[in-house]
Amino acid sequence: MPLIEARGLVKDFHRPRRRTGRFAGLRTLVSRERETVRAVDGVSFSIESGELVGYLGPNGAGKSTTIKMLTGILTPTAGEVTVAGVVPWRKRQDNARNIGVVFGQRSQLWWDLPLVESLRLVGKLYRMPRTRYEENLAKFVELLDMRPFLDTPVRQLSLGQRMRGDLAAAMIYEPAVLYLDEPTVGLDVIAKERIRKFVADLSSTSGTTVLLTTHDMDDVEALCERLILIDHGKVLYDGTPAALKDSYAPQRELVVQLASPCEVTVAGARTVESGEGVVRLSFDPAETPAAALISELFGNYPVTDVSLQETDLEDVIKKIYAGRS
């Protein structure tokens, strides 16, 4: 049985219908008319124990709303959801013991307390045996390099430090599932790298199931074996990043360096750009294998170097977002 299962999840939000024209404010106030916005529209997926899944989509696609239904914060309008056998919104407190949650935009630490005090309170709320708590604390202090700010009040921490503290607070009680909602937003390159390494370690050593939302494709490239892409509240794609690249951007590029400038024409490849002894060729690896293309080039032209360009996930996602209605 999958650890996380969503079947036909729907979430509607209601707000009073805005009036325009004369006395618009007053008429909005007295009107009982409401408009409904469907943020999540029949999302289904199942995630097995130990998977590390990227949950992607443009702003307003319904990512956070889905996560909030999985965590028990929001009650679904329709559909079913279970996490480790628990229906989150029915049994919030039972669900809370199975999950760790990190919201990049909002800390869950105690604002006025030193970081170590927040972690201690979390340990007690999750009824951790003392020795186990001490072990995990020591491990996380080490992994996340938290020693320099362990005794600093949370309100004085930098964003990167606070995020590391939030990660430690979400994982110190060893939940089976970790939800990360934009954990690297606003962080510098080093801080992002540190968070990614921590999540990768956690996933491989403790077998924690991770569901990650992010706008940073480097996060996804570094971490995720599986992507779920949603837009307008619907699942567009569910599979590996490689298969996504293949289906949305099947063309790959080969950059060829030539000893002397010349015109290059090869069957099965299209010249994208040429000049100053460099030619960029675009081809579909399903029709023209890269090896065949390269050997043909070496046979017919004064080639000094070739390099095969990796398809950038960022470009693929951009293409998908741009193509949406």
Added chain:
Amino acid sequence: MTGVRWQLRAALILLGGAVRGAVQYRADIVFTMIAGALYNGAGFATIWVVLDRFEVIAGWDIGDMALLYGMRLVAHGLWLVPFNQLDWFSDHVREGSFDRYLVRPASPLLQLLTTRIQFSPFGDLISGLVVLGAAMSAVDVDWGPLTVAYLVFALIGGALIEGGIQLALSSIAFRTLKADQVKLTVDSVFNLFGNYPARIFGTAGQLVLSVIPVVFVAYLPASVLLGRVDAAGLPAVVAWLSPLAGVVVATASYLVWRRMLLGYQSSGT
């Protein structure tokens, strides 16, 4: 692990955190307690001035009035000490910071209430106890085990009424995002009318105050203690059982809160 015993333990854990957080602002603690005591002292001084001119209000002399005022203020302090964090509740809902209470293994209400410790309600409670203590020796009541027990139940009942009504009104914010104004208005009504014998507002006024139900907080139980049940205008048994009203109101309010919680919409991110 969601039972009452666990909830109490969780409350103690969280309260420990709140105290540690609060002691960082020590000066604030002292000032707010002084301010709370001064505010309520001024309220009672107003009644004193009125009584000084008229000597009795609807047959209640200064001692009787002090008993009523003291009971009301103690009941007010008793609910405000644990429930003062409700004042920030609609902000939490509107900004989505209520989320954090829904992903921790303890009752969300309990987590909200133990977020921070406020000290001004202790000022209310202390000044209420001072007035009540003075009134108890001034009034013509035979303070035996029975009357004292009744007083204690009445105070708890009064706290449950005010607290329950504020909780139910707060939970409206789960749907409307803001319920501060209606809460404030109702609180003002309790503060304004709860301190006087309801009879002085006439039959219609008394009826309204019975429905709201302001008279159950202190006026009816004080009437019972002072032996004026017949003058309260309600059946004697209602007056005698008035402390139970708190249990009914608080239970109903908690159920309303639980129901409204399912409509929580969080915020955009």
